[in-house]
Amino acid sequence: MALPVRQQMIYWGAAAAVVLVLLWYLGPVLLPFIVGAAIAYILDPLADRLEGFGLPRALATTVITLVGVLILVVGVAVLIPLLVQQTNALIQAAPDYFAALRGTLTARFPEMASEGGIVQTGLADLGEVIRSRGGELAQQVLGYVFGVVNAVVFIVVVPVVAFYLLLDWDNMVARIDEMLPRDHVGRIRRIARDIDDTLASFVRGQLTVCLILGTYYSAGLMLVGLQFGLVVGAIAGLVTFIPYVGAIVGGGLAIGLALFQFWGDWAAIGLVAAIFASGQFLEGNILTPKLVGESVGLHPVWLLLALSAFGSIYGFVGMLIAVPVAAALGVVTRHAIAEYKGSLLYRGGGRDDLLPETTGPLDKP
Numbered sequence: 001m002a003l004p005v006r007q008q009m010i011y012w013g014a015a016a017a018v019v020l021v022l023l024w025y026l027g028p029v030l031l032p033f034i035v036g037a038a039i040a041y042i043l044d045p046l047a048d049r050l051e052g053f054g055l056p057r058a059l060a061t062t063v064i065t066l067v068g069v070l071i072l073v074v075g076v077a078v079l080i081p082l083l084v085q086q087t088n089a090l091i092q093a094a095p096d097y098f099a100a101l102r103g104t105l106t107a108r109f110p111e112m113a114s115e116g117g118i119v120q121t122g123l124a125d126l127g128e129v130i131r132s133r134g135g136e137l138a139q140q141v142l143g144y145v146f147g148v149v150n151a152v153v154f155i156v157v158v159p160v161v162a163f164y165l166l167l168d169w170d171n172m173v174a175r176i177d178e179m180l181p182r183d184h185v186g187r188i189r190r191i192a193r194d195i196d197d198t199l200a201s202f203v204r205g206q207l208t209v210c211l212i213l214g215t216y217y218s219a220g221l222m223l224v225g226l227q228f229g230l231v232v233g234a235i236a237g238l239v240t241f242i243p244y245v246g247a248i249v250g251g252g253l254a255i256g257l258a259l260f261q262f263w264g265d266w267a268a269i270g271l272v273a274a275i276f277a278s279g280q281f282l283e284g285n286i287l288t289p290k291l292v293g294e295s296v297g298l299h300p301v302w303l304l305l306a307l308s309a310f311g312s313i314y315g316f317v318g319m320l321i322a323v324p325v326a327a328a329l330g331v332v333t334r335h336a337i338a339e340y341k342g343s344l345l346y347r348g349g350g351r352d353d354l355l356p357e358t359t360g361p362l363d364k365p
Contacts, residue, residue, distance in 0.1 A: 022272075026115065034321060036161025042204055043162070044169050061167045069159060097349075169286075194289075195331045202327055205292035210240045212287060213279055219276040221254060224268060227261055228256075236276070241303070241323070251276035302326055 003011075043064055050060035164173070180188050214237015221229030236250020254272050261301070262268040306326035310318030340346050 030159040033161055037165055038324075039158070039162040040165035040169055041199070042207070043068075043166055045200070045204075047169070057170075058167060061163060063168065065159060065163045068162075115182050191331060191335055194335070195328045199324055201292055203324055205288075206241045208291050209283060209287045210237050210246075213237045213240050213246065213283060213356050216282070217250060217254075217275060220279075221272065222277070224258075224271050226254060226258055226272060228257060231311055232253045232257065236279075247276050247280045252361055302330065 046064060047057065047060045050063065051057055055063070104201035111286065149276070177185075177189070214234055215237045216233075218230045218233025221233050232250055232254045235253065236246045239248070239249055251273070255269065258269045258272040262272075303323065303326060306322040306329075309317060310322035310325065312318070
């Protein structure tokens with residue numbers, strides 16, 4: 001005999017509360033395991049593909065891990081120092097850019113940028129703040145990140161966790177499936193499949209899009225000769241998962257820097273703008289339809305809300321789990337709405353449901 005619905009809700013609600021409390025108190029401890037599980041989930045299709053080619057699961061996992069560690073070592077040795085160097089250089093150069101902007105405003109709009117005016121004073125103060133506080137802020141951010149996700153975690157714990165989870169991924173999924181409540185196993189499997197499809201389409205696909213566009217923007221801007229092109233391209237690629245935001249933020253920053261660096265060389269400025277315009281075309285017409293798909297259903301506002309909420313509650317761990325949790329909640333919400341529309345609460349039980357449907361909610365007789 002199945003448990004009453006009310007009693008089931010109590011048990012599942014208590015389980016959810018326990019999970020939330022554990023995430024709240026054990027967030028920093030769980031961080032390497034969350035990162036490792038995310039890496040294993042993302043790489044599981046690749047391991048399945050290698051198994052299809054005849055490699056044993058252990059060998060396929062070993063090959064993937066070695067390639068991943070090699071990429072990480074190259075990134076740490078080459079790209080990260082260059083990113084840090086360009087970021088510090090951009091912070092140091094910011095006062096000069098603001099001084100040039102102040103000179104341009106003074107020449108073109110003397111009444112707005114007069115001596116002691118609000119524009120001139122504001123730009124001067126902002127430039128000094130960036131110069132005096134920028135390096136300190138960058139060091140604090142880097143210190144926070146590397147304090148939470150230190151070198152030991154990335155070099156030892158995360159690869160080990162990812163390796164063992166990837167090695168035993170299919171068995172873990174089978175064991176979890178065996179523990180599902182039998183009264184709801186069909187519905188849970190259906191929801192889990194939809195969540196997996198959504199995560200596969202959005203997380204894996206969007207990460208690939210971000211990587212491709214970040215590489216494209218960085219390489220294009222560096223070829224044009226734009227200073228700090230690597231940093232700008234990395235920023236644009238990093239926030240590409242929010243539609244249009246990556247192009248707007250990266251394009252605005254790149255064009256602003258190009259105006260100062262290439263003033264008068266309109267061809268170079270046009271090339272910088274063309275890089276982001278072509279990147280938007282590539283994303284909207286080729287990358288996103290092919291790699292992400294159009295049926296994911298994650299609105300940018302929902303993503304921003306999830307990132308803000310989970311980041312403020314759980315910190316860095318919350319930022320990591322915000323997107324997959326938002327995707328999962330979106331799938332659960334769609335299933336809940338479908339159940340609601342099939343229930344008597346939505347359809348009602350009166351004789352009005354026997355009448356022909358009207359063409360609008362407020363049709364007149």
